Amino acid sequence: MNRTRVVVLGGGYAGTMAANRLLAGPDIDVTVVNPRPAFVERIRLHQHVAGSYRADRSFSDVLGDGIRLIVDTAEAIDAADRRVQLASGTTLRYDYLIYAVGSTGAISSEVPGAAEFAYSISEFEAAQRLVARLDELPEQAPVTVVGGGLTGIEAASELAAHGRTVTLVCGGTLGPSLNDGGRRSVAKALGKLGVQVLEQAAVAAVRADEVVLWDARVLPSALTVWTxxxxxxxxxxxxxxxxxxxxRLVTDDTLTSVDNPWIVAAGDSVAPSGRPLRMSCQAAIPLGAQAADTVLARLAGTAPAALDQAFTGQCISLGRGFGTVQLARRDDTPVRAFIGGRLAAKVKEAICRATVWGIRREGTKPGSYRWLKGGIRVEATEQEAAV
Known part of the structure; x- marks a missing residue:
């Protein structure tokens, strides 16, 4: 009997969930292609940079038995011939391809000096470079975090909690995806940590030792983190x-490429019907499960289900002791209710642990993962607004 070859491009939250869920089907060979040999808990990278958590772990901790891992980078997809060209020169043939390559940190090319002097925190390799730079700096050296979204808030608070002098520069409002109450909770915690928050402060230039704002203010900055x-x-x-x-790859609502029925997508790199979900592991993991379900349905000769998932809110860690949980409607619209303080920090930590546990469990019990449904998909709004 011929076995079905499924190649998963990307070993992040969406890719690992999809790969594990595919084990529920008979006679499927699953191959994951990932550019690094470790699974990265991306939602922990701010902790990794500050030295409070190691964000990379072995793929053997999260992938189910029998899944083949290739440490390589996909350079081209030949959709007509159903093959992937890897950077090493290897060619992989597939019957189905799951496109889950994720997202990257985007440092503005329009702000002079940003690409040269600013550091990203969105990917593991970038976080490692940031760790190395922090190790070179005295603790009192000023640090500037650019971007008032969740990534910037968590990075600024984590660094400040470890004794760094931090200024958080927001191109618009602090935490634009939060309700007013949640925003006040975050601002209060940042204040306790000593983070100076500058709202409506556009960056004009980044230099080796300072950040220049459009209103001509100059911020001393031995290290600039761009989020x-x-x-x-x-x-x-x-x-x-x-x-x-x-x-992002455009698909229909079954997460199937509008160009090719053998390509299915999930995670930050997919735009279902041209309307992407918010970039987050909260969206990526259910998307990974549904991408796998689409493949399994087609192999079984049944019609795949349309995308159906919902959001619950946003969890923000503010150092190790505090946090804010912004509750939301299922369509990801924030509501007035939120949880703050130490309880919120415990909730955020529990969710981070449960995220890895859920992926791992799917690898040992394929098909066991469940997710919240009934949400209305809304067009993504970039939390990390351009400065």
Whole structure:
């Protein structure tokens, strides 16, 4: 009997969930292609940088038995011939491809000096470079975090909790995805940690030792961390597949590429019907499960289900002792209710632990993962607004 070959591009939250869930089907060979040999808990990278948590772990901790891991980078997809060209020169043939390449940190090319002097925190390799730079600096050296979204808030608070002098520069409002109450909770915690928050402060230039704002203010900055904006790899666009303006693969509501029925997508790099969900592990993991379900349905000769998932809110860690949990409607719209303080920190930690546990459990009991449904998909709004 011929076995079905499924190649999963990307070993993040969406890719690992999809790969594990595929083990529920008979006679499927699953291969995960990932550029690094370790699974990265991306939602912990701010802790990794500050030295309070190691964010990388062995794939053997999260992938189910029998899944093949190839440490390599996909350079091109030949959709017509159903093959992937890897950077090593290897060619992988597939019957189905799950495109889960994730997102990247986008440092503005329009702000002079940003690409040269600013550091990203969105990917493991970038976080490692940031760790090395922090190790070179005295504790009192001023640090500037650019971007008032959740990534910037968590990075600023974690660094401040470890004794760093931090200024958080927000291109607009602090925490634009939060309700007023949740925003006040975050601002209060940042104040206790000594973080100076500058709202409506656009960055004009980044230099080796300072940040220049459009109103001519100059901030001393021995280290600048850039968290304003996300991008996606250009693999889909470079391979001639339909993408949205950011480069996310455009699919129908079954997460199937509008160009090719053998390509299914999940995570930050997919735009279902051209309307992407908010970039987050909260969205990526259910998307990974549904991408796998689409493949399994097609193999079983049944119609795949349309995308159906919902949000519950946003969890923000503010150092190790405090946090804010912004509750939301299922369509991801924030409501007035929130949880703050030490309880919120415990909730955030429990969710971080449960995230890995859920992926691991799917690898040992494929098909066991469940997610919240009934949400209305809304067009993504970039939390990390451009400065």
């Amino acid at each position: 304003a904006g996300f991008g996606v790899p250009d693999l889909a666009a470079a391979s001639g597949l339909a993408t949205d303006p950011l480069g």
